[in-house]
Amino acid sequence: MNFRNWMKSGDPWIWMIGGALGISLIMVVGLLSLIAVRGFGHFWPAPLIETTVTDSDGQTVRLLGELVDSETLPAERVRESGLAVDPDATLVTRHLFKIGNREVNSRDFIWHLESRLGDWSYPEGAVMLERREWGNFYGFLERLERDGELLVEGEALWDELQNWIETTTELAGDIRRIENDDIGRINKQLEELRLIERGLEFNQVRGAELESAMAEVNARRAELNADYDVLRQQRNELQRESRRTVLIARDVNGESVSIPVVNIVMASQNNQLGLGGKLAFYGHRIKDFLTGFPRxxxxxxxxxxxxxxxVTMVLIMSVLVTPFGVLAAIYLREYARQGPVLKAIRVSVYNLAGVPSIVFGVFGLGFFVYLLGGSIDSMFFPERLPAPTYGTPGLFWASLTLALLTLPVVIVSTEEGLARIPRTIREGSLALGATKWETLWKVVVPLSAPAMMTGLILAVARAAGEVAPLMLVGVVKLAPSLPIDGEFPYIHLERKIMHLGFHIYDVGFQSPNVEAARPLVYATALTLVLLILILNLTAIAIRNRLREKYRSESD
Structure with missing residues (x-):
C-alpha cells in the first residue's frame, strides 16, 4: 500500500486521534499526580533536622525544623540579593526549613545556603507540636506543670502529655459547644425578643396591650439572662481548668517556652516513628484537614x-435549576410554535451559556440581593432593618445565581434528549388513546430522563468550580457558622458560606504566609476535584439506572 492509499484509508487519522487521547490522559493524570504529591504529601511526617547555621558575622546558631524544599540557583543571582557567596562558585544550593516557634522567631520559614549549614543530625528526642495559635513548635520536652507545680517529667512525660492533650481537647470542645450552641441559642432568642419590641413599635401598639406584651418580653429576657450567666460561669470554669496544665519545653538553642496544653492540637516525635506510626500520623492529619475548621x-x-x-450550595442549585431547565426545554420542544421567535429564543439560550460568569455575579448582586432581597426585608423583616436579612449576599442567592448560570446547559441537554425520542413512540401512545399530556409525562419524559441527568452532571461540574460570581453573592473568607444546624428552620438560606474554589483563591493569593499556604492550595484543589468527581459519579450512576430501567421496560 502506497502512502496515498494509506492516507485515504483513514488509519493515520485514527492513530492521530488515539495519540491525542493518550497525550491528554497523560497530562490529566500527571496534573492530578502533581497536585496529590504536593498537596497530600504535606501531611506526611517529615524528619526533624538539627544543624548549625553560620551568619555573615561568623556567629553560629542552632536550627531545628523540617526540610521543605531545596533548589539550586546561579551564584550571580544570590550575590545580587546581598548574600556572600564563594567567588569561584557558579551554582549555589539553598534549603528551605520550617522552623516554627513563632514566639521566638519572626517567621515560620527561612532559606539557608548549604555552604553555611553544618552537619545534619536527626535527634530522637525532638518533638513537633501543632498548636492552635502561633504555628508549630519544634524543640524538646522538659516537664508538665499544673498550677505551677511539677506534674511529671522524664520518661513518663511523653505518654502523660498525650493523655493531657486528649483531655484538654475535650475541654476545648465543651467550651466551643457552650459558646457556639448554648450561648448562641440564647443570643438568638434575645435577638428575637428585641425584634418583638421593634415590631410593637412598628405596629404602634399602645396602652394595656403594650404593657402586657412588654411584661412578657422582660420576663423572658430575665430568664434568658439568668441562663446566660450560668453558661458563662460554666465556660469560665472550663477555661480556667483547661489553662491549669502547662507544658515546659525548650527550643534548640536552650530557651524555655511555656505552652498551655489546651493550645496543642497534636504532638509527634517524627524521628522515632516507624512505618506504622507514620501512616497513623498521616491519616490523622488528613482527617483533621478534611473535618477540621480553619485557623x-x-x-x-x-x-x-x-x-x-x-456541597450544600451545589445541592440547592441542582434543586433549583432542574425543574426550571426541564420545564423550559419541554415547552420549547413540545409546545412552542416553531418560527423566528422560537429561533431567537434558542439563539439567546445558546449565547447565554457563553456569557462570562462574573456577569452573572453582578446580575445576582443587583437583582437577587439588592432588589429581591431588599424587597423581602421590607415586606417580611421590617423590624430587623437597617440590618439586612435577605438583602445581603447569602447561600440562597449564591445557589440561585449558579442555577441561572447553568440553566442553558440543562435546557440544551434536555431538548436534545427529547428530540432523540422516536416519533413512532409518541404516535403509538396517541394511537392507544393516551392524551398528549399523558404521552409527554408518562412516555417521553421518562425516556429522556438520562439526557436530563447529563445536563445536571454538566451543571454540577461547572457550578462546583465557579469562583468569580460567588465572591459577589454569598461566599466569604471565613463563615462564622454552617448553613445547616439543629436550630429551626435548620437550613439557613440567608447565611454566608465558605467555598472550596474561593478558599483556594484566598489561601493562594491573599495569604500572609505564602510558604505555609502553598501545600494547602494543592490539597484543597485536589479535594475540590475529588468532590466534583464524587458528585458527577453519583449523578452518572443515577442516569445509568434510569437508562437501564426504561430500556428494560421498553423491551
Missing part, C-alpha cells in the same frame, strides 16, 4: 466548612 488566616487547620458549603 491562622486559613493557612492551618481544616477545610470542612468549605466542603460543607460547596
Amino acid at each position: 491562622e488566616a486559613n493557612t492551618e487547620g481544616g477545610i470542612f466548612p468549605a466542603i460543607f458549603g460547596t
